[in-house]
Amino acid sequence: MTDPAITARVPGNPVRDLPLHDLAGFTHRWVDAGGVRLHAVEGGQPNGPAVVLLAGFPQTWWAWRKVMPGLADRFHVIAIDLPGQGHSERPDGSYDTHTVAAHVHAAVQALGVSTYWLAAHDIGAWVAFSLALNFESQLHGVALLDAGIPGITLPDTIPTDPEVAWKTWHFAFHLVPDLPETLLTGREREYVGWFLKAKTLAADTFDDAEIEQYAAAITADGGLRASLAYYRHAAESARKNHEALEQHHLTVPVLGISSSHGSIPDMAASIRPWADNTTGIVVPDAGHFIPDEQPDAVAAALAAFIAESD
Template identity: 80%
Template sequence: MTDAATATNRSCDQNPISGLPLHDLAGFTHRWVDAEGIRLHAVEGGQPTGPAVVLLAGFPQTWWAWRAVMAGLAERFHVIAIDLPGQGHSDRPRDSYDTHTVASRVQAAVTALDVPKYWLVAHDIGAWVAFSLALKYEEHLHGVALLDAGIPGITLPDAIPTDPDLAWKTWHFAFHLVPDLPETLLAGRERDYVDWFLKVKALSPNTFDSAEIDHYAAAVAAEGGLRASLTYYRDAAESARRNHDALERQHLTVPVLGISSSHGSIPDMAASISRWADHATGVVIPQAGHFIPDEQPDAVVDALTAFIDHERVG
């Protein structure tokens, strides 16, 4: 770690989100680093000299979504899970949640942690950010893995389906875009909302226990977390515009692994991305819904390890 990052840790080495407990993970350390004027929370461990793997979670989760995957990857890799702006124990700025701005902040955090080049792995909204980051900062990436996510302006549908068999997977995109109404309806009811997402979108409704639901709901409810979560969707049009502008100049040139699941939202992540990526491959994780890292962590570790090993040899 650089002296600058160490100094930042010393000045930020307290939980910045009042009343939101920190979960510890054996072999990992909590850090807070400056990322273009805001503090981002990172959890770092594994092999300090191993290949670096950076993990980004999505809605309505935090870095904790990766805990089982982190333990598996730590045997060989230098592992860093980062809470995005507005997520978990990171700062919750009032605006600037388009994915290119967030990508710049994530890259600033990784740089502050003294990681010059890394493998980026991201799920859901984290994958939105990872796609934009790969367009902006390809020189810092060995490769990127995207898990079960449509990308703004790229693979998200232009219209929300009305067929009940499909609409339950995507209805919330339109709901989150409505100004003020979601906050009015959800404030004080964050746990009910998070509980629905986690139980319905996982293949098994028993994937998440009450403590996990409590943790994610508390993170959404704390200090502007709900507003921040919704703003990712409200800024999605700007994310799409900036993705389109970037893709007029270049495609993704780093290796891309699309990780789908047997019962997820995007049946073939690799196919959905391949038009904009020079080198995209895919894998489907069986017996999983949308929350693949929670539902099948060992399979995710195996897929990521195989991807990294193959690209390093190649």
């Protein structure tokens, strides 16, 4: 691994004080994506089918580090940090998923990719669903992993049963103005660590270094504000999703990936009312963070989905 103190200061990196971690066989890129500078990590087969990967809260592109090598022998693999995430710029303005999706799609185009497959987890899946609604003609297919997508797979009410409430309680907390910042500033590591330990089937899935890495990304340069903004604009994301769905449902192939111990028991069933070509799988022995917990199963599922849909 290259010295992170050096690589964090490469030209074009908008989050220069955050250590930058390398993955063998992959290259860091920064592109202008509709006025927002986004970070991408690119590798694999330049002439192969392009697969774009998006991560969610409280992670960065690093969430896909165990999956990416399993795809690299067949595909052109691109993992992108969303606006406000990792080494991407933390812009002011709206973080509704249609606005963010336009930036992500612009980043893919700026990397020279015209059509692609899309796989996304958690908040990344929020963005991926909205991206598919707006840029369906440039997508081959979309895989959505364990995500409460606003207006789509997210329940209308937050449950109060303690047996399930711990999975979604933070949606309401993140919406409260100012209070999360007051309580979390200086305690980002403890907060991030709770999610990474409580929402995995095996609590030791993430080691201390990984927890520190994700906490540092949220702490750096307005990362906490940006992370909360996705939740604070979730109602607008849901409104825009349904506005688009009134015009057309998705026809691109969609794969819903659930897990045995995740947040959304059946992603495919939740997505199917809005997408005409939906299939689903359940990954065993995993909690919410499926790419970290069962990376080989995720890579195999994505490869099979692409082969079957191509």
